[in-house]
Amino acid sequence: MAWDTEGTQQKILDAAVAEFAQRGPDGTTVERIARVAGVNKERVYNYFGGKQELFARVLRDELARVARDVPIDGLDAAGLGDYAGRVYDYHREHPELSRLMRWEGLAFDSEVPDEELRREHYGYKIAAVDAGQRSGEVTADFEADQLMFLVLALAGWWSAVPQVARMITGPESADEHARRRASVVRAAAKLAAA
Amino acid sequence: MAWDTEGTQQKILDAAVAEFAQRGPDGTTVERIARVAGVNKERVYNYFGGKQELFARVLRDELARVARDVPIDGLDAAGLGDYAGRVYDYHREHPELSRLMRWEGLAFDSEVPDEELRREHYGYKIAAVDAGQRSGEVTADFEADQLMFLVLALAGWWSAVPQVARMITGPESADEHARRRASVVRAAAKLAAA
DNA sequence: GTAATTCCCAACGCTAGCGTTGGAAAGGAA
DNA sequence: TTCCTTTCCAACGCTAGCGTTGGGAATTAC
Numbered sequence: 001m002a003w004d005t006e007g008t009q010q011k012i013l014d015a016a017v018a019e020f021a022q023r024g025p026d027g028t029t030v031e032r033i034a035r036v037a038g039v040n041k042e043r044v045y046n047y048f049g050g051k052q053e054l055f056a057r058v059l060r061d062e063l064a065r066v067a068r069d070v071p072i073d074g075l076d077a078a079g080l081g082d083y084a085g086r087v088y089d090y091h092r093e094h095p096e097l098s099r100l101m102r103w104e105g106l107a108f109d110s111e112v113p114d115e116e117l118r119r120e121h122y123g124y125k126i127a128a129v130d131a132g133q134r135s136g137e138v139t140a141d142f143e144a145d146q147l148m149f150l151v152l153a154l155a156g157w158w159s160a161v162p163q164v165a166r167m168i169t170g171p172e173s174a175d176e177h178a179r180r181r182a183s184v185v186r187a188a189a190k191l192a193a194a
Numbered sequence: 195m196a197w198d199t200e201g202t203q204q205k206i207l208d209a210a211v212a213e214f215a216q217r218g219p220d221g222t223t224v225e226r227i228a229r230v231a232g233v234n235k236e237r238v239y240n241y242f243g244g245k246q247e248l249f250a251r252v253l254r255d256e257l258a259r260v261a262r263d264v265p266i267d268g269l270d271a272a273g274l275g276d277y278a279g280r281v282y283d284y285h286r287e288h289p290e291l292s293r294l295m296r297w298e299g300l301a302f303d304s305e306v307p308d309e310e311l312r313r314e315h316y317g318y319k320i321a322a323v324d325a326g327q328r329s330g331e332v333t334a335d336f337e338a339d340q341l342m343f344l345v346l347a348l349a350g351w352w353s354a355v356p357q358v359a360r361m362i363t364g365p366e367s368a369d370e371h372a373r374r375r376a377s378v379v380r381a382a383a384k385l386a387a388a
Numbered sequence: 389g390t391a392a393t394t395c396c397c398a399a400c401g402c403t404a405g406c407g408t409t410g411g412a413a414a415g416g417a418a
Numbered sequence: 419t420t421c422c423t424t425t426c427c428a429a430c431g432c433t434a435g436c437g438t439t440g441g442g443a444a445t446t447a448c
Contacts, residue, residue: 029404029405029406030405030406030407031404031405031406032405041405041406041407042407042408042409045406045407045408050406050407051406
């Protein structure tokens with residue numbers, strides 16, 4: 001049979017995303033990633049260098065995805081509400097990224113990989129909010145960076161403490177998710193209203 | 195020397211809070227807890243039954259603390275803003291609880307201990323918001339449970355993804371924390387405004 | 389005083405996971 | 419063909435952590 005280096009690496013990455021998101025850096029074992037990917041453990045070390053490096057790689061890939069898939073484009077309050085809704089949707093549809101970031105926040109905090117790159121990425125979002133504020137469409141009650149972060153909080157907290165969300169707003173269901181999403185959109189818009 | 199059962203148990207609990215909050219259920223080892231507490235590992239098993247049970251116990255204790263220390267009392271928008279500020283402060287001053295809850299959300303999610311008790315606890319908070327809504331002091335834009343949760347989101351997201359907070363709003367400092375707190379208070383009040 | 393109970397620890401067996409290694413199989417270069 | 423490189427894996431040594439046990443020391447009950 002022919003080699004399939006590319007395929008092997010991809011299978012490892014796929015398995016790693018799932019495992020890391022599910023169990024976190026500590027709970028994840030290289031053995032299991034290899035088993036799920038259907039390859040030998042040694043391949044992981046050879047291609048990616050080890051657990052830490054693989055985690056960093058996985059997170060970088062997922063961040064690139066979200067940067068591509070959830071652009072910020074609205075410059076007024078309604079646009080920010082819409083953006084919050086899309087962030088909420090993304091968290092729902094791709095829980096991996098949110099989980100990875102929260103594992104990262106808990107396990108590492110200081111000294112995260114690619115910090116400079118990621119800061120720049122957020123810089124664009126803040127600039128968009130700032131532009132909205134200059135045009136008078138968005139409130140000047142908050143500094144742009146703070147408002148940006150608070151909007152992300154509204155969209156993200158649900159998945160950060162799902163057990164609390166369940167206890168406060170009731171069990172998850174299609175209906176409940178619709179309620180939550182509507183609340184997030186409305187809340188972000190209200191926060192951003194001039 | 196005389197026995198000090200109570201003291202031994204307390205030392206274990208103290209060490210367990212610190213270790214679990216820092217490293218999470220997976221990263222924490224019973225060995226280490228025992229070492230930090232200065233007692234033998236066997237004591238942990240004898241008194242608390244094991245890692246899982248100890249984690250549940252630690253979380254229950256911390257939840258009892260916050261329920262005692264951060265009452266909700268305001269019935270109007272400003273009161274909710276004030277409450278959000280106090281929640282933010284609590285997260286700052288006692289990062290353990292927030293971290294424990296987030297570890298729990300990541301590691302277990304479904305089937306958390308004491309769910310009924312905790313749901314009841316949140317029920318009081320929701321009732322307070324609801325009362326504010328009935329009196330017309332708090333907006334009816336959101337259902338009470340949703341508004342309650344969103345307010346907690348504003349206060350809690352900072353510590354959930356500290357690395358993101360840092361990248362968006364700049365490095366932590368006394369000044370920056372004051373800015374953040376002010377944003378949280380203002381945002382919660384604005385959300386709740388009629 | 390002594391028997392029973394409780395508290396405590398050192399040490400054990402066991403498993404799981406880490407990262408590595410020696411070598412086999414597949415492909416390419418000459 | 420022959421030699422070299424790359425991909426892959428089975429198996430290894432090692433460590434850390436889990437939960438337990440057997441026994442010793444302090445305390446209490448009788």
